[in-house]
Amino acid sequence: MATVEIVSFGFGHAGAPAAHLVLDLREHFRDPHVDPRMRELTGFDRLVRRTVLHTSGVRRLLRASTRQVQAFVAGPSGGRIVVAPGCAGGRHRSVVVAEQLARRLRRRGHEVTVEHRDIRLPVIDR
Template sequence: MPSPTVDIVSFGYLHAAPPPAHLTIDLRAHFRDPHISPELRHMTAHDEPVRTTVLATPGIEQLLEATAAAVAALLSGPSADGATIAPGCAGGRHRAPVFAQHLANRLRGRGIRVALAHRDLDKPVVQR
């Protein structure tokens, strides 16, 4: 029997409601928003300056580790057939996809099967 898959779906709250998930993580109020820097605003999580900015936020490492532990707990249940994790930020182009990618890498490093999707990464910058 194959091991369960963890689906990670990053998203932006300003585009649509969060996707259905076992665990939704709201990154809006607690982590540095690259959107506020004009030089980063039109970049995405694909760009190194965005990743560096997000990952330099105090607490991000602890949240990644705590989320990985929560995923392991969800998968250890008697009827666990996978889990969906949905990290969200305002526009879905910066914080959430960076967090999602690093969570996916961490879980894969622990032998967990992961499917990663970024719902809003390629959408236009939200004007706010």
């Protein structure tokens, strides 16, 4: 199996990392940041995780992304595959999607590493 690296990030802090697959979560999925109760939380907090996973389309995106990674793995070169889910600040949606995608891929036998590039950076004022 290929090694999969997942790097969550926030577009508001810096550009997307070099990746084979970039998932831009900013416009199509509800942002927990707009709820003051969740603004300072991260994707590791239960409330944020539940909110993101109950957003219409997120689970479908996770299934499709899992299939895309498996298509890369099936290619002739295999090797390392980098996936970069990004949201505005890199604290909420991108973290949840990264962790859930890693979980799905590990269940399919892939070696997966996860890095949350911007999770410790300040919340972006919007």
